[in-house]
Amino acid sequence: MTKKIYLSLVSLLAISILDAGGAEMPTVIDRPRAQDGPTQVSVGIWIADITSIDSAQQSFTAEIAVVLRWKDPRLAHTGNGVVRYPIEQVWHPRVSIVNETNAVSRKFPDYVEVEPDGTVNYRQRYAGAFTQPLRLQSFPFDRQTFRIQLVAVRYRPNEVKFVPDQAWIQSGLKQAAGMAPSITLPDWTVEKSETKPLTYALAPGLEYSGYAFEFTASRNAQHYVWKVILPLVLIVMMSWAVFWIDPVTSNSRNRLAITIDRSCRVIFPVIFLLASMSIFVHPRG
Numbered sequence: 001m002t003k004k005i006y007l008s009l010v011s012l013l014a015i016s017i018l019d020a021g022g023a024e025m026p027t028v029i030d031r032p033r034a035q036d037g038p039t040q041v042s043v044g045i046w047i048a049d050i051t052s053i054d055s056a057q058q059s060f061t062a063e064i065a066v067v068l069r070w071k072d073p074r075l076a077h078t079g080n081g082v083v084r085y086p087i088e089q090v091w092h093p094r095v096s097i098v099n100e101t102n103a104v105s106r107k108f109p110d111y112v113e114v115e116p117d118g119t120v121n122y123r124q125r126y127a128g129a130f131t132q133p134l135r136l137q138s139f140p141f142d143r144q145t146f147r148i149q150l151v152a153v154r155y156r157p158n159e160v161k162f163v164p165d166q167a168w169i170q171s172g173l174k175q176a177a178g179m180a181p182s183i184t185l186p187d188w189t190v191e192k193s194e195t196k197p198l199t200y201a202l203a204p205g206l207e208y209s210g211y212a213f214e215f216t217a218s219r220n221a222q223h224y225v226w227k228v229i230l231p232l233v234l235i236v237m238m239s240w241a242v243f244w245i246d247p248v249t250s251n252s253r254n255r256l257a258i259t260i261d262r263s264c265r266v267i268f269p270v271i272f273l274l275a276s277m278s279i280f281v282h283p284r285g
Contacts, residue, residue: 029091031159032072032118038158038209041093042069042165045148045195045213047179048125053146053188053217055136059101059129060146068095068122069165076118083114090120093152093160097126098200098210104128140224143191144217151200151210162197162211177213188217 031039044067053060072091077083087110097104107125114120132146152160164176177195193215200210 031091031155032070032074034159038161039070039093039155040161040163041152042167043067043150043162043176043195043211044069044165044168044173045177047148047183047193047213047215049180050183050185053185054129055134055139057129058134059131061129062148063125063127064148065123065125066095066150067165067168068093069119069167071117071119072114073118075114075120077114077116079116082121084111085114086110087112087122090114092120092122093209094154095150096153097130098149098151099131099147100126101129101131104130140219140221142219144219145214146217147212147214149198149200149210149212151208153208155209156207157199157209160209162209164195179215185217187220189220190215190217192216 033039044065046065046067048063048065050060050062070093075083075085075090090112092112104126105128107127108123110124112120112122130146130148132144134142134144136142150162152162166176168176175195177193179190179193183190193213195211195213198210198212200208202208
């Protein structure tokens with residue numbers, strides 16, 4: 001996971017250095033009405049699916065729909081329909097997801113649709129794994145916050161301002177973000193979600209405008225209680241049975257101990273495998 005984050009940071013840093021150094025880059029189109037202050041970009045985020053949360057890799061796999069909307073009077077046109085442009089032919093906030101991995105794919109072509117009044121709409125659906133540092137000290141009774149953070153790579157907070165999409169809010173979607181009710185995570189329960197503007201600090205002095213969607217989920221501990229903790233308690237209690245036999249009948253005690261050991265190895269093979277491995281990881285003496 002550290003390697004994935006490092007590669008993402010290096011990519012963003014390279015873009016910033018090339019911008020600052022005047023190296024050859026694709027033609028940059030000026031922001032619309034830059035003299036009037038920061039360009040306002042409306043954001044709508046919808047979590048269509050979450051297929052897994054991997055505590056070992058500290059990542060989660062999801063499908064996320066993102067809708068960006070801003071106004072560019074230079075693109076206003078006559079007519080009733082929309083005009084489509086490749087995204088690189090118009091100004092756009094150059095949004096990236098900070099914690100996406102190389103496995104994330106984009107499902108829609110990179111086009112924007114421009115309405116007659118100059119309102120620009122960009123829609124994209126991302127699918128894949130996203131990194132997320134987890135605090136596992138309380139495992140399996142932990143509660144984690146997962147984040148999708150958008151960042152306008154080339155623009156500072158005083159240049160681009162992200163806000164919740166009012167059209168989504170008027171449609172009844174609070175904070176212009178949400179999660180599909182069909183999402184089911186067998187080991188987790190989603191408790192709440194929220195959106196907020198969140199500046200992204202790439203490095204000291206390199207802060208970019210950003211926006212984050214966060215959801216909090218608690219791990220369902222019942223699975224681990226029944227599959228791990230309870231079997232371990234039973235194993236310990238079964239081992240005590242040999243001490244309830246009269247020491248004089250040592251043969252009976254030995255036979256019972258062997259029977260318990262073999263029975264537990266059949267019933268709980270994974271636990272005994274882990275116990276055997278711990279001997280080599282943490283040798284005594």
